[in-house]
Every structure is written in C-alpha cells, then in structure tokens.
Amino acid sequence: MAQTYDWAAIAKNPKFIELHHRKQRFLFGWWAFSTVYYFLLPIGAAYATDLFKIKLLGNVNFGYLFALSQFFVSWGLAHYYAHVANKDFDRLTREVVSEFVK
C-alpha cells in the first residue's frame, strides 16, 4: 500500500511556498516573453516590412536574421530554464520531499 500524505500540510510548508513562488514567477515571465517575441515575427513581417527589408550582411536582411534569432532565443531559453530548474527548483523540491516522504 502506498504511503498517504497530508497534502494541505505540504502545500502550507514554507519551502513549498517558496518553490511555488519562484517557479510561478520564472515560468510565467519567460513564457510570456517567448510568446511576445514570437508574435513579433508575423506582426513585423506584416506591418514592419521596411525594417524587415534592411540588408545587414550582404543580401541577408533583418527579417531573415530576426526569424533565425527565434531559434536561438528558444534554445537559449530552454537551456536557461534547465539551468535554473536543475539548480534551484530541484534543490527546493528535494528539500520538501525529504521532509515529508519517509
């Protein structure tokens, strides 16, 4: 038979609350950032055509580099999240778990 837990007590645990606050701030903030950054692409392609046309490297224009930057921003954000989660969130989680799971 699996162990049963006092979920409400865990939810009120200060460490869990800290985990919850940190995660919420990080996840929502960066999700919003990435979404806004992404939608700048179709919006810009439609309404900022003059900007997108500017040639920066030979024939490569701003629009192309901006679209390419989406890939690097996504990869970068994914690794940044993994870094923070592996370091902070996992540590806090382990502390909460060790307090309640025997």
Place this chain on the structure above:
Amino acid sequence: MKKLQLFLTTALLLALPNLALAAEIKANKTITITFFLIIIGITLSVVVWSAKRTKTAADFYAAGGGITGTQNGWAIAGDYMSAASFLGISGMISLYGYDGFMYSVGWLVAYITVLLVVAEPCRNAGKYTLGDILSFRTQPKPVRAVCALSVVAVSTFYLTAQMVGAGKLMALLVGFSYTFSIVGVGILMVGYVVFGGMTATTWVQIIKAGLLMSGAFLISILVGYKAGFNPIGFFSDIVNNPNIQDHVSKMLLKDGIQISGEAAGQRFLEPGLFLKNPLDQISLGMALVLGTAGMPHILMRFFTVPTAQAARKSVIIAMWIIGGFYVLTTLLGFGAAIHVTPQGVTAVDKGGNMATLILAQQLGADIAPIVGDIFLAFLCSVAFATILAVVSGLVLAASAAIAHDIYVNVIKDGHADQHEQVMAARITSLVVGAMGIVIGIAAEKQNVAHLVALAFAVASSGNLPVVVLSLFWRRMNTAGVICGLVVGTVVSIGLVMVSPNMTYPQNIANGAKKTIEAMEKKIAAGETLNEKDAKALDQAKKDFAANDGGTSILGLKAPIFPLKNPGILSIPIGFMAAILGALAFREKRAEEMFDEIYVRQNTGIGMAKAIDH
C-alpha cells in the same frame, strides 16, 4: 492594357516548354524497395524485442516508465515531424522563400510552452493519458468519457491527414497504388502498436528521427558544398539566380506589381509572397504555440520517462533536433530554389512538396547517376519511416483513450487486471488502426489539408485550456473540464467548417469562368487553340457546369469565417467556457483536492504510486 496582354501571352508561351515537359519524379524501384525492406526489417525486430517486454498496462502505454530523457527527446522529435514538415516546408521555401522559413518557426517555439507549462507537471501528476490528469480531482466518469472523445477526434483528424498523405506520396514516388500504400502502412502501424505498445512506437520514432536528421544533414552538406560553405555567398546566389528572379516577377505580376532582376531576387528573401493575411498567421501561431502542448500523442510521451528531470531533458533534446531540422530545411528549400529552380519544382508538383526529393536526386546525380538514385531512394524511405512513426504515435494515443479511459475506468470502474487491460489496449489498437485504414481509403479524393489545422485548433482550444486550468487553478472542476472540452472542440470544428479551408463550388465555378472568358477572348481574336488550351477550356466548361450555384457541405456559397485557422477566436472561447463552467458549478471536493494535485505536479511526491498502480 494591350501591352500587358502581350506580355502575358509571351510569358505563357515561354512557360509552355516547361509545362509540356511536365516532369515527373520516379524513384528507382529496386533500390527504394530494398531500403523500405531494411526499414521494415529493423522496425519489426524492434517490435519482436519489445513485445517480450510488454506485459502490463504500464508497459503498453508508458513503456514501463523506462525510456531515458535522451531517447524520449528523439522520440518526441520523431513523433512530431510529419512528412508535411519534412517535404512541405522545404517546398514552401523553394517557391515562396522567406515565408516558408517564417512558417517553420512556430513549430519550434511551440515547445517552449511544452517545456515550461506541461511537460514536468504531466510527468509528475499523470499516468498514461490526458484523461488521468483531467479526472484527478473531478468526477472521473463523465470527464474521462468526454476527454476520450476529444482525444479520439484530434487523433482521427491528424491520422486521416497523415494516411491520405502517405497514400499519395507512395503512389507518386514509388508507383505503388494508393490503396496498397495505405493498407501496407496501416498493417505495419497496427503491428508496431498492437505487439510492441509504447516501447516499439518509441523506437520506431527514434529510428525515424535519426534517419530524417541524417537525410537532411547529408543534402544540406551537398548544398553547402556547392556554395563553397559561404553563407553570405549562398544568399547572393539566391538573389542573383535568374530563375528565381523570373519566378518572383511572375508571382508579383499577378498582384499588379512589376519588378525584375536583382530586386525580384531580393524580394524572395522578404516576407509576403505566400502568407498574405497577418491575422491568419497570428491565429496559426496561437494554435501551434498552445496546441502542441495539448496534443494527446505528445503529452503521452511524458509518461514514458521516470522523472521530471528526464521529462525536462527530453524536451530540450527534442527542441535541438526539431530546431536543427528546420534550420537545415532552410538550406534544402533555398538549395532547391537555386539548383532545381522554382519552375523545376512546380513542374513536378504544384505545391512544391517534391522539392527536397528532386534536389537530392539532382545533387547525387552530379556525382554519379546511381548516387542520385540512391539518394532519392534513401529520402523516400525517410518519408516512409516518417509516416510510420507519426501514425503509430497517433494510434497509440487514440487507443489509450478508448481502452484506458473508457473501457477500464468508465465501463469497468477501474477494476481490470493487468492481463485484461493489456488485452483491451491491443484490441482497441487493432480496431483504431483498421478504422484508420478504412478512413484513409475512403478519404482519397477528399481535401484533407484542413484536417491538420483542425487537429491543432481542437488541441489548443479544447485540450490545452482544461489541462492548464486543472493543473494550476484551484477552482477548476468537473463542469469546467467538460464545458471547456466540449465548447473548445465544437467551436473549433464549427469555425473550420465555415472557413476558407472547405471547398466552395462557387469559387471553383468563378475560377472556371475566368478561364473560359480568357480562352474565348483568344478565339475571338482569331487564334486557334492548341491542344493544351483546348483541353483547359473543356475542363473549365465542365467545372463551371458542375459547380455553378453550388454550395459547401454546410450549404454556404462563401466562407463566413475569414481565417483558415480559428485559434485566435476559439482559444479564448475555450478558456472562457472552462472558467465559466467551473464558476457556475462549484465543486467542494475538486477545490479541496487542489493542494494534492498542485503538490504532486510540482514535486512528484506520490508519483511512484502512479507508475506501479
């Protein structure tokens, strides 16, 4: 006016030799079939191997939780990248340049939502299916039943599109008949899932992702080699290519814009040649960014890894593979535009879907004719493996919803032993697969392009809102889940049904009328029609007679909803419905159990129970 007419006629005449040659692409049958047999051989031995390991329901649905993060990352990529993204996006780039590249971006950005919002919570709080998460603190029976319907709907839409695509692709490439291709693909997919469950499906997806990446990498290296591995030079090759310049000039002439030479070449690298409605683009982006995280076959992949850390790692690996693939796709698409030319691409397939394949054959043939055949055969087998991997994942997701949610938990009240659960899962997979084959054959002549948009619309407007609210909102309850799922799904389907995706006979009739008028003008001018024009006139007259005054399936003359992708409207409606439903029928138990699901999804406490159960 006369000048323009003269120009058009000349353009038409100049284009004729191309059309008359109406090229086709045929793979060398012996080599291609050898490659196919190798793939079938490898995948079937994986099935035999995994069948021995598939004894319990946890084995069948979640590979016993024994897939590593890296393996799962490759499998997610293999599950996600369909033949449409493999062949379609590079084709779009080869014909419309920048817009094709821009289109591919959303497919990667979608994984940020998967990573930040659903992957780890689903791993921590879920078991085998979407229904497990949604029924956690609600009344399980109605929620599971409605959820299973929505999962089956999404999977069927996606599966039908994939099956029809598979049949057409195999017919076009290798010359197998449509029905033979669908039955063959169907039997393999059913075999993988029925005997090998999630373990076999995972390995088929990993193998496919490996093949896809090596194919894309190989051709990209050749394209890069041709450009002397000089990225700046590669782009000036595009801009200075007379075929591309000519192609762009002709496209823009239709809109009454006259440019030529280098300006036209440069225009190929700027947005707006294909995606002309920004609202539709934003709507599609919303459906991708939120829909991917609501796709049952993607969510299901997170139940196969042992921990939240492995789930996290798998998304990151999947993002590198998927993103890397789309970056290579740019090289393939632009490479096809330079070396095959847009005219050469459209001569084989108007939609450009064959661009990568022709490019591979051509670049290989530059080395030696047989190498061209081998490259083409290899890429055909990559397409074949791609189809197998995607359809297997969909069949597994749909049968899990029916067998686990409806049979075991609704009909049998959760009281079924392991043997019975696995039997139920196998029988359901067989039935779902057989249905897939039947629908695939029946839909041969149907326009299935809108089905993918539909699948993403339902996933983003029906599934995602209720998943997110179940995991993160205390007041979410039974009524909220049911309202959200039903309203989100119905609104998405409804909007697509009245959108420009459907066939509107009146539009066809109007198009035919234009052709008839153009031809009659020619006759009136004393020209005699050549064979091709005469045929076109004949066809146009038939089309006009058959379609004039006709209406779409819903009896409409023209679309009511102007966008192809309903997300921009249906996603907010889905969220609103779920929230209002939950607030209207408050449920004490669901609110009390929020602490439990919230602690579980954040910490994974109690997760072992979910796997052993």
